[in-house]
Amino acid sequence: MRILITGASGTIGRFLSRHLASEGHHVTALGRTPPDGAALDFARFDLFGAPPRLPDADALVHCAFNHVPGKFRGGEGDDPDRFRTLNVAGTGALFRAAKDTGCRKVVFLSSRAVYGDARRGETLRETDDPQPDSLYGEVKLDGERSLEALCDGQFCGVALRVTGVYGMPPGLTTHKWTGLFEGFRSGAETEPRCGSEVHGEDLAAAVSLVLRTAKHGFEVFNVSDLLLDRRDLLTLVSECSGLAGALPARAASRPGVMDTSKLRRLGWQPGGRDKLKAFVDACNAAT
Template identity: 30%
Template sequence: MKIFVTGASGFIGKNLCMMLLGDGHEVVTLHRKPPDFACGDVVLGDLDNIEAWSDRLAGMNCVIHLAGRAHVLNSHEQDPLEAFRKVNRDASVHLAEACVLRGVQRFIFISSIGVNGNETRGEAFSELSLPAPHAPYAIAKYEAELELTTLLEDAPTDLVVIRPPLVYGAHAPGNFRRLLKLVATGMPMPFGLVTNRRSIISVTSLCKFIALAAEHPKAAGQLFLVADEPVLSTNDMVRALAEGMSKQCMQLPVPPVLLKVMSSLVGKKALYQQLCGSLEVDSSHAQRVLGWEPARDTRSVLSREGAIFRAS
């Protein structure tokens, strides 16, 4: 297949491009500046000026749209939501319009489980769950999904939407990287009494699913929620990472309610939710429709990634 990838320089993008190239696909990647790794045929440009390079979309079987605004710390934007909309919604729609004009067969939009919400209470999120985005990032992603669905509904370009939960790996950015660094210190953790249930997915597992969705005929017009199995608590994740790093893992029995109060006092409510709240994903639709098999050994994969992080 001929596959065009945006966001190829990112954590997921690098892993995806290596996988696609290894599978024998012809890969074209979009970058703002020349990359320092092998990623196929390189197109220099950005999403602010799609017309300048949109001719490279001609003849593509699939465009995988990974690029977006995320992991923004200490942003000084007066209107954070509008900043996310500009990149994650508007640029995505403009790219899809260019795909239609250039005859691209399939457009894969990587969204976020945040579109469904930031917490589950007893029932896992599925494709049938009502969207309830809270954060500006998730709101912009959901608005993009809606506009893309309308745009491509009667177009010759298929739309596939994927909403992954936390994507982890030894070189992951954002919150997972902060957790890796924290575990690597060997200091005691306050999660001994945390029994939450969180779905996560390894970058390798996600890339395998994206590659499958790029070529499977039954993926057309579908929304997929994907995650590895089984679900784990934060306590479980920390122990698995510590094992891989050969670190001691003392888990202090701090009541979750105390952690919640403390996080509120220091303005870190969202961090408490991510560390102590539950967020489960039901990926049975992807397994049933595409025959996808998620990784079913999350603990051992986490341990392996912890070992890679320590070695690097």
């Protein structure tokens, strides 16, 4: 399959492009500069520029997003209107260009933020009414709706509502918890937090799966694996390293948990606690 991918040099895009290329797909990275260290074809593209002219392809995977570096929620910085305009208009133009070019399938990396944070401790299902309470969540939901509006019998779209993503991104030497782990080993105090996570490799497997199985229309899938309290994560770090750092208290509340049974019925099998432990072991061995 000929697959275009935006955001290939980002954390998620690195996992996806490597996985799809390893399966034998012809992957072309779309962006302003070629992704470093990745043996991918490249086509110049600016999500926030003029309506794009895309290379011929069978499918598009859209990961790119304009935000303050290191932030998603709250990533609009001091100009929320520009944040909304760039991401909503740019994403809509990209989806239209993909359809006009002849792409048959589009996978959009959406977010659990479309559900909002009000339903703490509840189960979140794809059939629930989205109620985003952040600009980030609103923009992601707008992206879903712009894709859905284009879908028909010849053009299908999939929105993956993704939770937090962990793991060592291919080509990089740091990860989302690098600072957390280093602070814990040095004895720094850690703020309590509980979140949901999925390994980047398991997210990539989900993208590959829906690219193979999507046939027509528009579908939404939740993508999440673990509900993870920082106390449990750092306990695992302590056990792997033999260091007795100061563990944080358990978080006072738990986020809503996304039901992933719809994706699992297609055959998706994330790595769970075993994969988390293997990752922590690898991080410890590298220190």
